Amino acid sequence: LAKTTQPISMDSYEGQEVNITCSHNNIATNDYITWYQQFPSQGPRFIIQGYKTKVTNEVASLFIPADRKSSTLSLPRVSLSDTAVYYCLVGGRNTGFQKLVFGTGTRLLVSP
Amino acid sequence: NAGVTQTPKFQVLKTGQSMTLQCAQDMNHEYMSWYRQDPGMGLRLIHYSVGAGITDQGEVPNGYNVSRSTTEDFPLRLLSAAPSQTSVYFCASSPAQGSRDTEAFFGQGTRLTVV
Numbered sequence: 001l002a003k004t005t006q007p008i009s010m011d012s013y014e015g016q017e018v019n020i021t022c023s024h025n026n027i028a029t030n031d032y033i034t035w036y037q038q039f040p041s042q043g044p045r046f047i048i049q050g051y052k053t054k055v056t057n058e059v060a061s062l063f064i065p066a067d068r069k070s071s072t073l074s075l076p077r078v079s080l081s082d083t084a085v086y087y088c089l090v091g092g093r094n095t096g097f098q099k100l101v102f103g104t105g106t107r108l109l110v111s112p
Numbered sequence: 113n114a115g116v117t118q119t120p121k122f123q124v125l126k127t128g129q130s131m132t133l134q135c136a137q138d139m140n141h142e143y144m145s146w147y148r149q150d151p152g153m154g155l156r157l158i159h160y161s162v163g164a165g166i167t168d169q170g171e172v173p174n175g176y177n178v179s180r181s182t183t184e185d186f187p188l189r190l191l192s193a194a195p196s197q198t199s200v201y202f203c204a205s206s207p208a209q210g211s212r213d214t215e216a217f218f219g220q221g222t223r224l225t226v227v
């Protein structure tokens with residue numbers, strides 16, 4: 001499975017836009033890029049998934065350049081409740097969601 | 113619709129004891145997995161199953177057994193608990209490849225302490 005690299009931590013303030021970039025140089029042709037969010041003492045929760053270009057849902061946007069070697073999760077106008085750990089994963093449809101590979105994630109702290 | 117349910121939520125074991133962590137899902141998902149998460153770390157895959165009667169090892173399988181007799185249930189057994197197994201355990205389920213759904217659903221976790 002393709003390995004991912006993302007910043008260990010990020011700080012932001014309420015109302016700002018937060019962009020978390022993930023590097024996945026060895027992504028395979030059939031791999032998808034998926035982001036999960038995890039609050040303390042809870043299981044991870046699916047945020048968004050994409051294959052190429054841009055995907056947007058009610059929570060976030062995912063930007064994927066043409067070479068797909070990186071991706072950026074964009075959280076618009078964050079609030080205190082967005083403080084969490086965000087995981088970037090590569091794989092899924094090709095390798096199976098039964099064995100997702102998590103890295104250490106990015107710890108986002110949103111302050112007032 | 114309960115999703116993925118794990119029991120118990122908390123457990124303290126003595127070294128050498130055995131126990132079973134329960135996981136049940138009501139979404140008729142083919143795939144189920146067990147992960148452990150140590151403090152400040154990401155999730156590591158222990159075992160997974162692609163359907164009833166089929167299981168396989170993940171990244172850190174030693175000291176754990178699984179079985180999948182039904183689609184709904186995927187229990188994780190600790191054979192002889194060790195302090196190194198102190199962790200938070202998460203169960204997840206997901207639909208099979210090719211399904212229109214693309215996400216994995218996680219339970220709330222079981223916090224296990226081995227003393």
